[in-house]
Amino acid sequence: MPGQSYDIIVIGAGFGGSSCAALLAQKGLTVLLLDKNARPGGKALTISKNGFTYTVWLVNSAPLQDNLLKKTLEELGVDDKVELVGTDNIITYFKNSQGVLTIGPDSSSSELDPNQIFDWLELSETERDEALRFFGDITLMPPETIETLNDISFGEWMSRYNITQNLKSFMSFLTDGCFLVPVERQCCAETIRTMQAIFLRGGNHFCKGGWGKAAEAFADAVEANNGSVMMKTRVDKIIVKDGSVTGVNAGGNIYNAPIVISNIGIQPTILKLIDNQYVEDSYLDDVKQLKPSWGFMGTRYFLNKRITDKSFGILFSPETAWTDEKFNKARAGEMPEDVPLWYEVPTNYDPNSSPEGKMIIMTGFISPSDPEMTQEEIDRWLAKGEEMILQIFPDLPKYIENREHYTPHDVSALTRDHVLAGQGGECIGLAQCIGQAGSSKPSFQSPIQGLFYVGCDAGGTGIGIHQAVDSGINVANAVYKQIRG
Numbered sequence: 001m002p003g004q005s006y007d008i009i010v011i012g013a014g015f016g017g018s019s020c021a022a023l024l025a026q027k028g029l030t031v032l033l034l035d036k037n038a039r040p041g042g043k044a045l046t047i048s049k050n051g052f053t054y055t056v057w058l059v060n061s062a063p064l065q066d067n068l069l070k071k072t073l074e075e076l077g078v079d080d081k082v083e084l085v086g087t088d089n090i091i092t093y094f095k096n097s098q099g100v101l102t103i104g105p106d107s108s109s110s111e112l113d114p115n116q117i118f119d120w121l122e123l124s125e126t127e128r129d130e131a132l133r134f135f136g137d138i139t140l141m142p143p144e145t146i147e148t149l150n151d152i153s154f155g156e157w158m159s160r161y162n163i164t165q166n167l168k169s170f171m172s173f174l175t176d177g178c179f180l181v182p183v184e185r186q187c188c189a190e191t192i193r194t195m196q197a198i199f200l201r202g203g204n205h206f207c208k209g210g211w212g213k214a215a216e217a218f219a220d221a222v223e224a225n226n227g228s229v230m231m232k233t234r235v236d237k238i239i240v241k242d243g244s245v246t247g248v249n250a251g252g253n254i255y256n257a258p259i260v261i262s263n264i265g266i267q268p269t270i271l272k273l274i275d276n277q278y279v280e281d282s283y284l285d286d287v288k289q290l291k292p293s294w295g296f297m298g299t300r301y302f303l304n305k306r307i308t309d310k311s312f313g314i315l316f317s318p319e320t321a322w323t324d325e326k327f328n329k330a331r332a333g334e335m336p337e338d339v340p341l342w343y344e345v346p347t348n349y350d351p352n353s354s355p356e357g358k359m360i361i362m363t364g365f366i367s368p369s370d371p372e373m374t375q376e377e378i379d380r381w382l383a384k385g386e387e388m389i390l391q392i393f394p395d396l397p398k399y400i401e402n403r404e405h406y407t408p409h410d411v412s413a414l415t416r417d418h419v420l421a422g423q424g425g426e427c428i429g430l431a432q433c434i435g436q437a438g439s440s441k442p443s444f445q446s447p448i449q450g451l452f453y454v455g456c457d458a459g460g461t462g463i464g465i466h467q468a469v470d471s472g473i474n475v476a477n478a479v480y481k482q483i484r485g
């Protein structure tokens with residue numbers, strides 16, 4: 001209700017905002033959760049259209065075991081509303097040095113011999129010991145050693161091993177796919193911590209009915225704990241008086257609270273919702289310097305025939321690892337011959353996602369985060385993505401009933417406001433790069449009394465939605481401690 005007072009207002013019902021709001025409401029605080037969209041979920045919301053129900057674009061979560069999202073749903077008593085699926089039904093294509101698409105060994109097999117992976121990646125006998133040392137060091141590195149790697153890049157750390165280009169490219173599709181940052185900038189501690197979690201606790205985690213179902217369950221938990229949720233409500237300003245937050249202004253309506261937690265990204269929060277006079281110039285400069293992750297764009301193909309029985313697929317080659325230099329050339333028009341491609345087929349892990357006999361395949365590939373990409377540039381990137389998926393499914397065009405593209409412009413419109421050049425359509429949030437991740441991650445506490453951040457920009461670690469929930473848990477605990485001592 002306009003004019004009403006709450007203990008806490010959370011702006012944004014992405015995975016960070018909705019989990020944080022639910023946990024605080026469960027602790028007995030009065031919480032108002034606001035979002036500009038019609039449904040919770042932010043960058044992983046659910047869409048239902050023409051008989052298809054799916055996450056708005058490709059979202060594969062990890063880790064599978066000890067998953068914080070699952071634990072939080074259980075803790076809130078709403079896990080019965082969400083059906084999570086872990087699947088081994090995936091396929092990885094490596095376009096080898098002869099240009100032939102070869103399929104990787106079944107990674108779910110308990111009898112998987114690393115030599116099967118090394119054969120597939122064309123490693124000679126003499127190259128295998130070093131490859132084993134490399135993977136062993138990632139998998140077994142103790143946390144205190146990982147902590148010493150905050151200030152070097154994963155690329156630099158990888159260069160300490162004499163491993164082949166094919167292996168580096170294999171590693172890059174894993175890490176680039178998790179962070180949307182090239183290895184030369186990835187914070188090594190963040191990368192190793194996250195890769196270790198995937199190697200030891202699995203990945204390929206999906207949600208029936210789309211990932212948005214989980215954020216919707218978090219929002220239900222807010223209401224079940226006497227909180228309020230207002231969708232289709234855009235916050236225009238965070239109100240500050242005498243250096244402290246007092247509430248928000250949404251479409252002219254004022255909602256009061258001494259604590260506001262923003263899930264909309266640090267840059268839009270500070271550069272758009274807060275008047276400059278309340279923030280020191282040096283903090284404004286720091287915020288402007290923050291770097292977003294790259295974007296992710298792709299196509300949803302709605303097919304009148306089921307053409308694969310796999311739920312998820314990947315295609316990479318020895319040459320597909322992105323670097324900043326290669327990326328800048330691609331932006332300037334010099335697209336590489338191959339780019340790494342991911343695709344998700346909800347039909348195969350969630351039969352209710354598609355009408356009988358039909359199928360949805362969603363592709364995704366790394367792209368600029370810039371919502372102002374020109375149409376010419378967008379067309380060039382989309383054409384490359386289509387070229388890649390046709391290498392796997394040459395007959396795909398025969399079965400397309402409908403095709404929709406998603407671009408950084410769509411990502412920004414649905415999630416994060418565009419407030420700086422090149423920013424807004426980022427896939428994850430702030431880039432998990434040196435200086436912005438691990439021990440250097442921005443604090444979730446802003447310099448304004450009572451203003452906090454939650455979500456992928458601050459407070460968490462790991463991949464995408466899992467990172468956002470990690471932040472939701474950490475920020476809820478810290479804010480509760482501040483309020484209740």
Ligand SMILES: Cc1cc2nc3c(=O)[nH]c(=O)nc-3n(C[C@H](O)[C@H](O)[C@H](O)COP(=O)(O)OP(=O)(O)OC[C@H]3O[C@@H](n4cnc5c(N)ncnc54)[C@H](O)[C@@H]3O)c2cc1C
Nearest residue numbers: 012014015016035036042043059060235428455456464465
């Ligand atoms: C194309 C794509 C593919 C991805 N693939 C994966 C994947 O495979 N695996 C994975 O783990 N992650 C993936 N991610 C990343 C993951 O979805 C995000 O990192 C995560 O969901 C971000 O959560 P968040 O809580 O930080 O915020 P967001 O999801 O950005 O939520 C922010 C919320 O704030 C709301 N908001 C913004 N401004 C306002 C305002 N002024 N007033 C009110 N509300 C506002 C928005 O509507 C939104 O709901 C993908 C993302 C994209 C875009």
